[in-house]
Amino acid sequence: MPDDDLLTLLLGCGCRKRCCCGAPDPAPAQAATPLFGxxxxxxxxxxxxxxxxxxxxxxxxATGQRPSDFGNQHVPRNASDGRPxxxxxxxxxxxxxxxxxxxxxxxxxxxxxDHEARVIRPNDEITGIEETQTTAPGEYFVTGTRVxxxxxxxxxxxxxxxxTMSSTFSRTYTISTNRVIPYATGVETSSTRTxxxxxQAKLIDFTYQDQEMISNSVAPVRPTELRFEVFKDSTGxxxxxxxxxxxxxxxxxxxxxxMGLGSWLIPIPTGRFSGGPDDARTAYPFTPNQIYNLPIGxxxxxVPIQLxxxxxxxxxxxxxxxxxxxxxxxxxxxxxxxxxxxDHAALVGTDILTCPAGSWSGPGSWxxxxxxxxxxxxxxxxxxQVTRVDLPPGPDPPTAQSVPxxxxxxxLGITEWRGFGRAGPLHNTWPxxxxxTRDSGSSAx
Amino acid sequence: MAVxxxxxxxxxxxxxxxxxxxxxxxxxxxxxxxxxxxxxPPLGVRVTDSLGAPLRDEALPRGHAPWLCPERxxxxxxxxxxxxxxxxxxxxxxxxxxxAAWPDETDDRTGVTGRLRVTFPPxxxxxxxxxxxxxxxxxxxxVWLVDAQTAAWLVDGQATTAYPLGPHAPGxxxxxxxxxxxxxxxxxxxxxxDPLILELDTRGSRFSQLLLALSGAP
Numbered sequence: 327m328p329d330d331d332l333l334t335l336l337l338g339c340g341c342r343k344r345c346c347c348g349a350p351d352p353a354p355a356q357a358a359t360p361l362f363g364x365x366x367x368x369x370x371x372x373x374x375x376x377x378x379x380x381x382x383x384x385x386x387x388a389t390g391q392r393p394s395d396f397g398n399q400h401v402p403r404n405a406s407d408g409r410p411x412x413x414x415x416x417x418x419x420x421x422x423x424x425x426x427x428x429x430x431x432x433x434x435x436x437x438x439x440d441h442e443a444r445v446i447r448p449n450d451e452i453t454g455i456e457e458t459q460t461t462a463p464g465e466y467f468v469t470g471t472r473v474x475x476x477x478x479x480x481x482x483x484x485x486x487x488x489x490t491m492s493s494t495f496s497r498t499y500t501i502s503t504n505r506v507i508p509y510a511t512g513v514e515t516s517s518t519r520t521x522x523x524x525x526q527a528k529l530i531d532f533t534y535q536d537q538e539m540i541s542n543s544v545a546p547v548r549p550t551e552l553r554f555e556v557f558k559d560s561t562g563x564x565x566x567x568x569x570x571x572x573x574x575x576x577x578x579x580x581x582x583x584x585m586g587l588g589s590w591l592i593p594i595p596t597g598r599f600s601g602g603p604d605d606a607r608t609a610y611p612f613t614p615n616q617i618y619n620l621p622i623g624x625x626x627x628x629v630p631i632q633l634x635x636x637x638x639x640x641x642x643x644x645x646x647x648x649x650x651x652x653x654x655x656x657x658x659x660x661x662x663x664x665x666x667x668x669d670h671a672a673l674v675g676t677d678i679l680t681c682p683a684g685s686w687s688g689p690g691s692w693x694x695x696x697x698x699x700x701x702x703x704x705x706x707x708x709x710x711q712v713t714r715v716d717l718p719p720g721p722d723p724p725t726a727q728s729v730p731x732x733x734x735x736x737x738l739g740i741t742e743w744r745g746f747g748r749a750g751p752l753h754n755t756w757p758x759x760x761x762x763t764r765d766s767g768s769s770a771x
Numbered sequence: 772m773a774v775x776x777x778x779x780x781x782x783x784x785x786x787x788x789x790x791x792x793x794x795x796x797x798x799x800x801x802x803x804x805x806x807x808x809x810x811x812p813p814l815g816v817r818v819t820d821s822l823g824a825p826l827r828d829e830a831l832p833r834g835h836a837p838w839l840c841p842e843r844x845x846x847x848x849x850x851x852x853x854x855x856x857x858x859x860x861x862x863x864x865x866x867x868x869x870x871a872a873w874p875d876e877t878d879d880r881t882g883v884t885g886r887l888r889v890t891f892p893p894x895x896x897x898x899x900x901x902x903x904x905x906x907x908x909x910x911x912x913x914v915w916l917v918d919a920q921t922a923a924w925l926v927d928g929q930a931t932t933a934y935p936l937g938p939h940a941p942g943x944x945x946x947x948x949x950x951x952x953x954x955x956x957x958x959x960x961x962x963x964x965d966p967l968i969l970e971l972d973t974r975g976s977r978f979s980q981l982l983l984a985l986s987g988a989p
Contacts, residue, residue: 403934404942428832696869698778714814737813753828765773
């Protein structure tokens, strides 16, 4: 029937494959002959599989989140808005750096970092203090400060000591120096030096005076004897008093009368002196209850009593920190000048960060990370500005660009700002994968 | 809130809201190719993750990435395990970690599905504390457990908790169709210094990357 043929021609059998109709495959069509001299129609190029219409390829979603949290147990995850879940931490006061084999080595001191030599140089450290007191024969040697301040107080006439005696008080510092911890081994090597501070004893001539004689109407009487009493209380403080034996002529002959009271703190070295009451020589500069005969010469004031005295203060401790290059990157491209510290991300005081793009001085903080196109990126916060310094690996010149800190924080959605974090400058591989900021409770040195 | 900062890559980091804003802001005609991507943040850097205060640097050996790549993959063909080099090549793709010189080998055109037995090499000897192991993967969403709000993957026959990552994946909801990065919290507890063999049932998802993280889950 012509209608069926027409329908079959228009609709087909419902299948687009030619073979299911049972009819033999038709011979391939001849190439179209040019009609009116036209060129044959060109076949459009086949579509690539991923350009197939109506079947778009599945989209790819990448992440910038790290798989770990600096060694803490952590699974990265997103908040309900698709941004990284905000987490807050405690404190980054743990002073540690990572050795080449991944072990953590904690360091409580200040140190300098040299990524070129791949070592950490801890600061010099005082490992021992020894106090030695050398008493020359025939000298009553007194050390300490409070005896001096007491003697030089009102009521006593003490000239400035000028005569140097041969007794000495010295304090010897044993210092571990040239300390080096390589990243490769983590084994510290050091050498030892000693610094000795010596105080030469001086002669003190002083006279005493009956305290009551100054204010009372009682006629001043010279004591006939003077006793120097020294005793130690439970805290180790040594008290002393001068007790004079006076006769005021009031019917009570030979009354004992305090001439002055005072105390001074005897240093009790923990290693050398057990603190027992029998060790009189160390604890008491005078023999307890030692009685001095009173020289009879003046009416209200004694003749000079001579003490050999040396202060316990031997001046400030030896200076262990020296200003210099406190951080050095590979090849010396990035250096920080300053005092050794344990917080190398902070720029404090007069620290100066130097890189091929310029110099920045503290206060502020800095961080670094690997540039996506190779090289290093430094982020330097300084004077309410954040500067990005690109250090490309090749011959390209370094570049620097700055934005105000407020713009930087607003653009990155950072709500609280405490500077860049300590993680990174100390790792065994520098620059690190990313820069970190500081969290709450962080303590800068 | 401490954050990590890296170079901005709009294709990796930009949030859908930023793409939308850039699309609305650009001129209608003529189209400027530069206007397609969202404008970069200040200084061209981007907050890539939020973290608790970094107590210190990671306890990684020098030049070591925080992941382990699989070294052997066997595929279950219904009767036996067959070692498959193609499956290993599809799964052992590295992620960007520059201190270890790991490039970004993201390529989701090859992937594996089905039951897999994956062998991971031992990690650094210093990480000998047993931790709950975490897998980093790239996979399609597949079967989504509505009640558990996670993908239905099984590791060693036990259920896992998978967190979709990336700026397009809202936490706790089924992410949009496509290949996502995932953090998979498994039930395995083992020290990272030991080698690990695990069986993964993908349950209809197609995995195009599977790495074992060295740090565990709390």
